[in-house]
Amino acid sequence: MVKSYLLTVGDYTRRLPIIPIDETHGMAVFVLLGDARMTHESAKLLVDKIPDNFDYLVTTESMGIPLVHEMSVLSLHSEYIVLRQSKKIYMQSPIAQKDYVDRWGNTKNMYLDAIDSKRLVGKKVVIVDDIVTSGASMAAASELLKSVGAKVVAQAAILAEGDAVHRKDLVFLEGLPLFEQNGDDFEPVSLD
Ligand SMILES: O=P(O)(O)OC[C@H]1O[C@H](OP(=O)(O)OP(=O)(O)O)[C@H](O)[C@@H]1O
Numbered sequence: 001m002v003k004s005y006l007l008t009v010g011d012y013t014r015r016l017p018i019i020p021i022d023e024t025h026g027m028a029v030f031v032l033l034g035d036a037r038m039t040h041e042s043a044k045l046l047v048d049k050i051p052d053n054f055d056y057l058v059t060t061e062s063m064g065i066p067l068v069h070e071m072s073v074l075s076l077h078s079e080y081i082v083l084r085q086s087k088k089i090y091m092q093s094p095i096a097q098k099d100y101v102d103r104w105g106n107t108k109n110m111y112l113d114a115i116d117s118k119r120l121v122g123k124k125v126v127i128v129d130d131i132v133t134s135g136a137s138m139a140a141a142s143e144l145l146k147s148v149g150a151k152v153v154a155q156a157a158i159l160a161e162g163d164a165v166h167r168k169d170l171v172f173l174e175g176l177p178l179f180e181q182n183g184d185d186f187e188p189v190s191l192d
């Protein structure tokens, strides 16, 4: 019985609080933003696992941003691309991946600045995120990138949560279980 979950990535261990996500399930909350050591460690390990030969790392805001920044520095790529969750006034002709359904059942959009889309035509990209759960964000990013002519050569995340551990098309560092509620406590759902 646990109310927190100990996660180790490389040399660092974090105690993740478990919160209820519905009446019967819980999730261990992994917040990368602000954790410079974990970001650096994860970036170092992920860079070693993705193909060497790519043009851009791409992420969806927001938690993936520090990670792709660090991975770009480590892999000697001077630029990276961020897909936005809202349309910004300064975006010129933003390209939208519309109405994808996230794992909470919410309808979301994803936007790419047309300036970035021009840079991506025919380029090899690696999509990076902090965590993949339902895969909805990664799938929407992949569709959007392919629609502008980029070639997705790998998909990578620090954590694969729940059933995402079984994905063969995902490079990841660690599995993170989902949890079943048992009274006031939570038990991890097996990742097997
Ligand atoms: O595989 P999925 O079910 O799509 O879940 C994973 C996504 O959820 C989180 O992002 P969120 O949309 O919560 O935004 P954030 O990065 O700003 O926290 C996380 O950073 C991933 O992008």
Ligand SMILES: Nc1ncnc2[nH]cnc12
Pocket: 027, 028, 029, 030, 031, 131, 133, 161
């Ligand atoms: N376990 C988790 N912690 C924080 N954000 C998430 N988004 C999806 N799964 C998450």
